Amino acid sequence: MKNSSSNNDNKQHREEEEGRSPAAAYVRLLFSAQQLHLFNLFSHLLLLAFGFIIGITLAFSVNHHQQLIILPSNNNNNPISSNNNSQSGIKRDGLRSFLGSGKEATIMHDMKDDELMWRASMVPKIREVPFRMTPKVAFMFLTRGPLYLGPLWERFFKGNQGLYSIYIHSHPSFNASSVPKTSVFFGRRIPSKGVRWGDLNMVDAERRLLANALLDLSNQRFVLLSETCIPLFNFSTVYRYLLNSSKTFVEAYDLAGPVGRGRYSPKMRPLIKPSQWRKGSQWFQIDRALALEVVSDRQYYPVFKKHCRYGGCIADEHYLPTLVSIKFWRRNANRTLTWVDWSKGGSHPSRYMRSDVTVPFLNRLRHATRCRYNGKSTNVCHLFARKFMPQSLDRLLRFAPRLMHF
Missing domain, CATH: 1.20.5 (Single alpha-helices involved in coiled-coils or other helix-helix interfaces)
Structure with missing residues (x-):
């Protein structure tokens, strides 16, 4: 009986254990599912x-x-x-767009001169431009006010868009709003400052023009002109002459007397010796390499700024000729392409009025002299001429189609 009771108790215990096992497993499964759901929810x-x-x-x-x-x-x-x-x-x-090559638009900015020179002096180490670029000639006009010979230049530039750039430096007081929007000169005035004849600020204006023109990488030749300058040949002739030249055109010569060596200051020693002092025409035609040297010059320009400012120094006739003859004379033709007549003497060259403009006179300017071009003799030595007064415009417009072919 005792053994039978014990067996019954064990059997009942096993049945209770077996009876509780499904419930416990279900509880455990439900708890695990809730944990997994919470974990997944938290993860999401x-x-x-x-x-x-x-x-x-x-x-x-x-x-x-x-x-x-x-x-x-x-x-x-x-x-x-x-x-x-x-x-x-x-x-x-x-x-x-960043390099400034393409269709022309406004060129105004608010850079100071030192900022402008720094920006213009940047040179890429990789010389090959990663796109096709057409070289242009930068025509830089240093003027007092309006370009009264503008209609002649309009004919000169007509039909040659994309081959030239125009930059105008005029007195700050000049109101350029009178220039019509259809003109090639519209919107081409750079930020300008006052200029006084014979002062260093004339050189500053030239450097300012060069720096603005250098911002356009496609400008490869740079021509300085005034409001009294005229072209002697059509655009295609001028363009080929400049772009194909192996030389720059800065007039530089040694001149004895008060208007030459007499303008030299001994205070320029030792950087500039008396034997290195040169004189020449202000009106130059240079390439991009020389233009970069001019705007980035921190060696000779400060000497001129300190010792060739006022009085009889006339910096614009000596700075560039002296700089070029010292450092870059091998690449320079030592002549200017702008015809000027100083034969009458005085502080200013001859001026030409309406009656002076004749076909023989213009032909003489175009072909009367001989010079060297790329090592060969030629009778095309001047591409431009000055000083022509406003009264000469009507005759210039009359003769230009026949003589200059534009």
Whole structure:
């Protein structure tokens, strides 16, 4: 009986254990499922928060990067050529726009002279331009006010867009609003300062013109002109003559007497010796390499600025001739392409009125002298001439089509 009771107790215990096992397993399974659901929910929330943070960060980064990649071109010689990304809507500046090559537009900026010279002096180490670039000639007009011979120049430039750039330095008081929008001179005035004849600020104006023109990488030749200058040949002749030349054209010679060596200051020693002092025409035609040297000159220009400012020094007739003869004479033709008549003496060259403009006179300016061009003799020695007064315009316009072929 005792053994039977014990067996019954054990059997009942096993049945109770077996009876409780499914319930316990279900409870454990339910608890595990709830834990897994909470874990998955927490994981999803964590991923969602992480994605939201990344999205905000990327949006800020793209917006900030967009502001950084649009590099300002202070030259403003050409309008910004932007490509619209259909997906992002981001407007981008291309390399052409940054380098200033392309269609001309406004060239005004607010850079100071030292900022302008620094910007213009930058030179790429990779010389090959990563796009096709047509070389241009920069025509730089240093004027007091209006270009009263402008109609003649309009005919000269007509039909040659993309082969030239125009820059005008005039007195700050001059109101350029009178220039019609259809003119090639419209919007071509650079930020200018007052200029006084014989002072160093004449050289400053020349350097300012060069620096602005250098901002356009496609400008390869630089011609300084005044409001009294005229072209003696058509554009294609002038363009080929300048672009194909192996030399620069800066007149430089040693002249005894008060208007030559007499303007030298002994205080310029030891950098500039009396034997290195040169005189020449202000009206030059140079290449890009020399233009870069002029705007970046921190050796000779400060000496002129200190010792050739006022009185009888006349810096514009000595700075560039002296600089070129000391450092760059091998590449220089030692002559100017601008015809001027000093035969009558005095502080200023001969002036030409309406009655002076005749066909024989213009032909003499065009072909009467001989010179060397790329090692060969030629009778095309001057491409420009001065000083022509406003009264001469009507005759110049009458003879230009027949003589100059424009």
